[in-house]
Amino acid sequence: MVxxxxxxxxxxxxxxxxxxxxxAAAQDQHSLGAVLRAWKDDIIEPIFIGDTDGIQALxxxxxxxxxxxxxxxxxxxxxSVELAVKMLSSRQGDILMKGKVGTSLLLKCVLNKEWGLRxxxxxxxxxxxxxDTYHKLIAVTDVAMNIAPNLKDKISxxxxxxxxxxxxxxxxxxxxxxxxxxxxxxxMEATLHAALLSKMNQREQIRNCIIDGPLAFDNAVSLExxxxxxxxxxxxxxxxxxxxxxIEVGNVLYKSLVFFAKAKVASIILGAQVxxxxxxxxxxxxxxxxxxxxxxxxxx
Ligand code: COD
Numbered sequence: 001m002v003x004x005x006x007x008x009x010x011x012x013x014x015x016x017x018x019x020x021x022x023x024a025a026a027q028d029q030h031s032l033g034a035v036l037r038a039w040k041d042d043i044i045e046p047i048f049i050g051d052t053d054g055i056q057a058l059x060x061x062x063x064x065x066x067x068x069x070x071x072x073x074x075x076x077x078x079x080s081v082e083l084a085v086k087m088l089s090s091r092q093g094d095i096l097m098k099g100k101v102g103t104s105l106l107l108k109c110v111l112n113k114e115w116g117l118r119x120x121x122x123x124x125x126x127x128x129x130x131x132d133t134y135h136k137l138i139a140v141t142d143v144a145m146n147i148a149p150n151l152k153d154k155i156s157x158x159x160x161x162x163x164x165x166x167x168x169x170x171x172x173x174x175x176x177x178x179x180x181x182x183x184x185x186x187x188m189e190a191t192l193h194a195a196l197l198s199k200m201n202q203r204e205q206i207r208n209c210i211i212d213g214p215l216a217f218d219n220a221v222s223l224e225x226x227x228x229x230x231x232x233x234x235x236x237x238x239x240x241x242x243x244x245x246x247i248e249v250g251n252v253l254y255k256s257l258v259f260f261a262k263a264k265v266a267s268i269i270l271g272a273q274v275x276x277x278x279x280x281x282x283x284x285x286x287x288x289x290x291x292x293x294x295x296x297x298x299x300x
Pocket of ligand 1 (some may be wrong): 031074103105107108111119122124143144145146147251280
């Protein structure tokens with residue numbers, strides 16, 4: 001099974017019990033709009049933590065009906081994130097969502113050693129894109145959490161992503177490990193990592209997926225381009241998951257797909273005690289809604 005469009009995610013969550021979603025620093029228009037849509041669609045049961053006056057004012061201005069939704073008043077942003085994370089770690093919720101707060105602050109709270117949402121695994125970010133010019137959804141990791149992952153980190157990032165894709169119904173997702181070129185170049189670390197990850201996959205040290213790399217971006221997403229270069233690969237042109245060399249490359253690809261290619265995107269953090277909806281503040285309400293769908297699909 002592969003997902004062809006964001007709306008396929010609805011099929012995955014349909015019929016599942018509603019998840020309790022805690023929105024930290026909830027005074028954010030697009031986040032509120034997306035959460036309320038997901039509530040109406042019976043996907044989640046929201047809990048808002050944040051500045052009650054700010055939340056109510058935004059809801060009034062936008063005609064949102066929030067009758068019946070629990071609001072916990074905490075106007076200070078860092079305290080509201082701490083409270084939200086503590087609610088999740090004490091199992092009073094199933095999904096954490098970032099509202100009007102910086103990514104780094106939220107992640108630092110999630111990683112707090114005493115009351116955070118660590119599991120002993122590496123946490124990583126995954127984004128799913130629907131692009132008109134590709135024949136199915138394509139996942140990209142890690143574009144927002146791990147800054148410069150080493151080989152060990154990349155193994156964990158692949159494992160997090162593959163087990164998530166397996167849960168979504170992908171039996172053997174095809175993973176392209178990106179470099180600037182498709183040949184191993186001893187001066188380009190990303191190509192060395194890619195070659196090692198591919199070999200580890202062949203030797204079944206990394207399972208439940210097919211990994212190939214290094215592949216340049218064009219070879220990963222276009223069979224014609226791979227054939228032109230004489231590359232024989234099961235992954236080329238049919239990639240389900242792109243593994244990025246580092247956060248800079250990943251983040252630029254993310255923003256390019258959204259701003260230039262008008263791609264739809266959904267993204268979450270994997271590997272914590274609960275899925276975390278961590279969209280960028282510039283992401284649309286639709287992207288936040290699709291990310292909630294993705295988190296509900298990820299939630300156990
Ligand atoms: N998974 C699990 N544990 C981790 C991870 C991870 N991905 N990253 C760090 N830790 C642990 C470390 O082992 C350590 O015990 C503790 O957390 C602190 O580690 P530091 O000192 O490396 O981390 P911090 O707190 O300085 O930074 C962690 C961040 C996630 C905040 C940092 O990596 C970061 O800023 N990432 C980029 C976030 C961002 O700005 N994204 C923007 C794109 S939209």
